[in-house]
Amino acid sequence: xxxxxxxxxxxxxxxxxxxxxxxxxxxxxxxxxxxxxxxxxxxxxxxxxxxxxxxxxxxxxxxxxxxxxxxxxxxxxxxxxxxxxxxxxxxxxxxxxxxxxxxxxxxxxxxxxxxxxxxxxxxxxxxxxxxxxxxxxxxxxxxxxxxxxxxxxxxxxxxxxxxxxxxxxxxxxxxxxxxxxxxxxxxxxxxxxxxxxxxxxxxxxxxxxxxxxxxxxxxxxxxxxxxxxxxxxxxxxxx
Numbered sequence: 674x675x676x677x678x679x680x681x682x683x684x685x686x687x688x689x690x691x692x693x694x695x696x697x698x699x700x701x702x703x704x705x706x707x708x709x710x711x712x713x714x715x716x717x718x719x720x721x722x723x724x725x726x727x728x729x730x731x732x733x734x735x736x737x738x739x740x741x742x743x744x745x746x747x748x749x750x751x752x753x754x755x756x757x758x759x760x761x762x763x764x765x766x767x768x769x770x771x772x773x774x775x776x777x778x779x780x781x782x783x784x785x786x787x788x789x790x791x792x793x794x795x796x797x798x799x800x801x802x803x804x805x806x807x808x809x810x811x812x813x814x815x816x817x818x819x820x821x822x823x824x825x826x827x828x829x830x831x832x833x834x835x836x837x838x839x840x841x842x843x844x845x846x847x848x849x850x851x852x853x854x855x856x857x858x859x860x861x862x863x864x865x866x867x868x869x870x871x872x873x874x875x876x877x878x879x880x881x882x883x884x885x886x887x888x889x890x891x892x893x894x895x896x897x898x899x900x901x902x903x904x905x906x907x908x909x910x911x912x
Contacts, residue, residue, distance in 0.1 A: 679801060691863040692871075694775055699872030702782035702880065704757055707731060710752040710790050714805075717751030731880050746812060749805045756790025764838070773845050778864075779840055788834050795827035797890065804890075831898065869899050878888055 714733040718726045721744035723735040735748070763784035770777050798807040799820045810820045842865055844852060850856045 678787065688859060691860075691893060692867050694870035695778060695864055696871045696875075698724070698779045699782055699868045700875050700879075702779055703786055703872060705878045706756065706786035707788060708874075709759060710756050712898055713751035713753075714748055715751075715756030717748045718789040721747055723748065730862065742812060746809055749808050753791040753805050756787050760784050760787025760789070760834075762771075764834075767838075767841055776842075778845060781838060785835070788831060792800055792827040792831040792834070793898060795895070796824050796831065799824050801890070835899070865899065 679721060708730075710730055711731065711733050711764065713727045718733060718735045722742070723740060724738075726733065726735045728734075733748075742747075744901045763780045764787075767777065767780050767784055770780065773852070794806040796805055797804065798810050799817065801807045802811045810823070815823075845864055846857070850860050
């Protein structure tokens, strides 16, 4: 297995290089996944014959007057379904890829954002009923207990998926780096922690302007998803 070209003598220049490249890949993957997510809504709108369809940087506008409930639900589900497909495909690619390089890191971010685009939305369904999955649960008249159960199940699923993905992030470093706390912590911070925080800030700004506050939920909550579902303790102590 070829790992990312880093050795135990990591200077500030190498860590800075890692932060910059990881942040760029974070932003590119985030924007790409978000765009594909919105295209899921866009093509679903075309399929059901919605009028006045237009796609924007973080939402799809269409006139749903006259559409049956089933058609509206298909439009709402289009984005999360595309995100699920993205998560599964890129997760599978990561599991087969041998080299631990920047391309591998990009695939990891794509898998991560794909899963966030479906299970993250399901997690907030009980609170944000105007979102994709929240609207579906409300329109189908799910009792609150069922919506909460779905949210909790999604949180658990996301935790397990990210716990698996985090093993791949750790594998970006050589065993020599990961085994030593003095090199492991700076490496993980430069590979993931700093880029996620920086990338969250950049992508949140790129989301502006928004027509609804929910459009900012995903970029702002990214650090909580990455670190809250796995814990920095896990990252710092996994070999």
